[in-house]
Amino acid sequence: MFFEGFFGKLVSYIPLIVILMLIASLLESVLILPAHMSAKNKILDSKKEDVAGHWFHRIEKKYENFLMKVLSFRVWILGFLIFLLGTSAYLYKTQMKFVMFPREESKEVFIKIKADKSFLRYETAKAIEPLEMMFVKDKDNVVAVRSSIGLSRRGSEARENEASILVELIPANNRPTPLDVLLKNWEEKSKGIEGLESVRFLRGRWGHSSGSAVEIQVQENDDKNRDAVVKFIESKLKEDKDLTDVEVEKPLLKNEYMIQLNQKELSRLNVNSSAVTTTLRSFVEGSILYDINKGNEEVTVKLSVPDKNKSDLEELLKLKVKNSTGQLIYLKNVVSINNIKKPVSIQRSDFKRSTMIYANPVKGSKVTPLQIAERLEENVFPEIINKFPTSVLKFKGEIEDSRESQGQFQSSIMLVFILIFMILMVVFNSAFKPILVLSVVPFGLVGVVITLFTHGMTVYGFFAAIGALGMIGVVINDAIVMVDKLDKAKEKAGRLTYQNISQVASTRLRPILVTTLTTVVGVLPTAYGIAGYDSMLAEMMLVMGWGLVFGTIITLIYIPIIYTISFKKS
Numbered sequence: 001m002f003f004e005g006f007f008g009k010l011v012s013y014i015p016l017i018v019i020l021m022l023i024a025s026l027l028e029s030v031l032i033l034p035a036h037m038s039a040k041n042k043i044l045d046s047k048k049e050d051v052a053g054h055w056f057h058r059i060e061k062k063y064e065n066f067l068m069k070v071l072s073f074r075v076w077i078l079g080f081l082i083f084l085l086g087t088s089a090y091l092y093k094t095q096m097k098f099v100m101f102p103r104e105e106s107k108e109v110f111i112k113i114k115a116d117k118s119f120l121r122y123e124t125a126k127a128i129e130p131l132e133m134m135f136v137k138d139k140d141n142v143v144a145v146r147s148s149i150g151l152s153r154r155g156s157e158a159r160e161n162e163a164s165i166l167v168e169l170i171p172a173n174n175r176p177t178p179l180d181v182l183l184k185n186w187e188e189k190s191k192g193i194e195g196l197e198s199v200r201f202l203r204g205r206w207g208h209s210s211g212s213a214v215e216i217q218v219q220e221n222d223d224k225n226r227d228a229v230v231k232f233i234e235s236k237l238k239e240d241k242d243l244t245d246v247e248v249e250k251p252l253l254k255n256e257y258m259i260q261l262n263q264k265e266l267s268r269l270n271v272n273s274s275a276v277t278t279t280l281r282s283f284v285e286g287s288i289l290y291d292i293n294k295g296n297e298e299v300t301v302k303l304s305v306p307d308k309n310k311s312d313l314e315e316l317l318k319l320k321v322k323n324s325t326g327q328l329i330y331l332k333n334v335v336s337i338n339n340i341k342k343p344v345s346i347q348r349s350d351f352k353r354s355t356m357i358y359a360n361p362v363k364g365s366k367v368t369p370l371q372i373a374e375r376l377e378e379n380v381f382p383e384i385i386n387k388f389p390t391s392v393l394k395f396k397g398e399i400e401d402s403r404e405s406q407g408q409f410q411s412s413i414m415l416v417f418i419l420i421f422m423i424l425m426v427v428f429n430s431a432f433k434p435i436l437v438l439s440v441v442p443f444g445l446v447g448v449v450i451t452l453f454t455h456g457m458t459v460y461g462f463f464a465a466i467g468a469l470g471m472i473g474v475v476i477n478d479a480i481v482m483v484d485k486l487d488k489a490k491e492k493a494g495r496l497t498y499q500n501i502s503q504v505a506s507t508r509l510r511p512i513l514v515t516t517l518t519t520v521v522g523v524l525p526t527a528y529g530i531a532g533y534d535s536m537l538a539e540m541m542l543v544m545g546w547g548l549v550f551g552t553i554i555t556l557i558y559i560p561i562i563y564t565i566s567f568k569k570s
Contacts, residue, residue: 002415003408011466018470056510064506067560071498074561081443081558088446096449097368097459100402109183110202111165116195121149121160127195128163134189135167141175141182143168173529179203200245202360212245212358213369215397216376219352225388230355236380237359242367249356251343257313258338265334270324276334279321284310313337352392368459373399409465416469417441420476428487436562437479440555444475447550448543455542463536467543474519474544475551478512482559498564505560516552520545 001015002008070077111131115124128147135145146166150159169175169182177185183201190199202212216233220226230248237246259280261273281287286304293299309315317332347354361367373395381393394400417438424434448468452460482505489504490496496504525531527542 002412003405008408011462014466014470060506060509063509063556064502067502067505067557068498070557071501071560071564074564077557078561078565081554085442085446088449091453092449095458096452098370098402098406098461098465099368099459100398100405100462107169107171108203109167109169109179109186111167112198112200112202113163113165113196114198115161115163116197117161119161119195123195124161124163125149127193128165130193131165131190131196131199134186135165141170141177143170172535202245212247212360213398214243214359214361214372215395215399216357217349217354217394217396218357219349219354219392219394220388220390221353222390223353225391226353226355229384229388229391229393230357232384233357233376233380236376237357240372240375242362242365242372243359244362245358245360247358249347249358251345251347253341254344256340256342258340260336260338262334262336269329269334271321271329271334272324275321275323276331279319279331280316283316283319350392356396369399370402373403405462405465409469412469413472416472424480428483432566433483433487436559436566437476437483439562440475440479440551440558441472443554443558444471444547444551447471447554448547450550451543451546457539460543461536461539463540464543467540468547470540471544471547471551474515474548475555477515478552478555479559481511481515482508482555483563486560486563496564501560501564505556509556512552512556516548520548 001012003011113124113128113131115127119127125147128149132145132147135142145168147163148166149163169179172179183203187199187201190196190201193199214237218226218229218233220229234246234248237243261276265271266273266276278287282303283305286302289301289303291298291300317330317335317337319331320328321331321334323329347356359372361369361372384391384393395403421434421438424437425431428434445468448464448471452458452464457464485508486496486501486504489500493500523541523545526534527538527545529538
């Protein structure tokens with residue numbers, strides 16, 4: 001609930017729904033369940049169930065005997081669990097990689113097109129029609145197609161021979177063709193279309209309209225320095241074998257005519273500079289001569305030049321300017337015109353001029369955008385800052401969001417531990433027992449690491465971390481059930497033996513397993529795409545389900561062991 005930014009809005013409904021369901025469950029168990037249990041009917045009025053003969057009692061007895069043996073070797077088993085924890089931590093640190101949405105089956109394809117350089121926007125629109133029809137006719141895979149002509153990534157004006165097409169796809173589990181096959185077929189069909197110089201297909205990356213995994217923003221007010229920095233970064237990105245589709249967002253350039261006054265000629269010919277500027281303004285915009293009253297209406301009389309005469313610079317230079325003696329001097333005798341190219345628009349960020357550079361990891365590359373960012377920060381950025389200290393380099397898009405979310409995950413985990421610790425400290429009236437309960441969490445996270453590895457998912461994403469957070473809550477519930485029962489038994493008996501601890505723990509086997517299994521059964525169908533698949537939710541449910549299974553097994557062994565070490569009296 002405390003996640004900020006765009007992705008915070010995305011996941012804010014998850015805890016809200018869970019909290020509402022838990023509140024409803026609490027009210028049901030406190031107010032409605034007792035009424036059901038007290039109702040007089042044949043089932044509840046029947047004789048007391050023969051607990052010893054119940055089929056689950058045999059499972060509890062086996063667990064009790066197993067726990068007796070485990071407690072005899074508690075130090076060795078605890079050592080093994082700690083070793084398992086250390087190994088998992090090492091694997092996570094060295095092998096696990098974070099990518100915001102690593103297994104998302106993209107729902108959009110972004111196509112960048114460059115037509116013949118001489119094409120105007122109407123000719124470009126005509127040239128891309130075969131591409132548009134190719135997508136429109138593929139009704140088994142495509143929902144909608146949207147084309148943009150002459151627009152850049154950030155919506156500013158672009159070259160008229162450039163276009164982009166956004167193709168919205170049918171969800172992966174409802175379309176017959178996988179995205180990789182679709183892209184391969186479309187790329188083959190797009191080759192050789194008349195009038196198109198290049199056609200590039202990009203997977204839509206969730207939450208980012210640029211379509212690129214790596215986005216670097218260069219901020220520098222000095223145009224020459226900024227261009228030098230951009231060219232240097234561009235060359236380094238192109239040298240990187242793990243990157244492709246390197247692109248610099250360049251603004252559209254237009255011709256601009258700079259009119260400069262020749263001061264020597266102005267003095268020699270006795271021409272006032274204000275007369276030159278007034279003449280130019282009148283030629284381009286017209287000049288107001290006077291106003292006349294026409295009844296109750298005031299009419300302005302304006303002197304202007306026909307538009308057809310404004311399209312030729314030679315016409316402008318033929319203008320005559322009156323000097324101080326009343327003579328008419330040709331404008332071309334007192335001014336010079338320089339033709340330069342300037343950008344149509346200037347992109348700024350934080351009041352500094354900026355340029356964007358884009359790139360994508362090569363298909364099949366095991367390097368993540370975050371690793372690419374770290375590589376650039378270590379090997380490329382320091383050299384740039386030394387040469388151009390006024391330049392500011394920033395990662396935007398997925399890299400920025402990934403880093404922000406990682407920091408928020410760490411803050412969330414700390415907040416989870418602090419809040420749960422405070423609640424448990426009040427419930428148990430002890431500072432040590434909450435630590436005992438919370439100590440099971442790292443072992444639950446071991447299950448997350450093992451789950452990801454066994455499923456070949458060394459790259460985890462945003463929703464996997466959300467699933468891990470949810471799993472922590474259920475594992476702690478299991479630990480509370482066990483510790484609370486052991487505490488009550490200890491208060492009643494005054495001392496606990498191995499047999500006492502094993503017997504008490506076995507009575508909690510049923511509620512712990514029921515809590516775990518009902519949750520696991522609820523989430524695993526989504527994890528494996530039974531009756532529908534969603535790549536983001538599947539990752540979250542997979543981590544939550546199998547992490548909970550592993551965490552519960554550890555809880556059933558670890559809590560009795562640690563309780564024995566902490567509280568058993570000889």
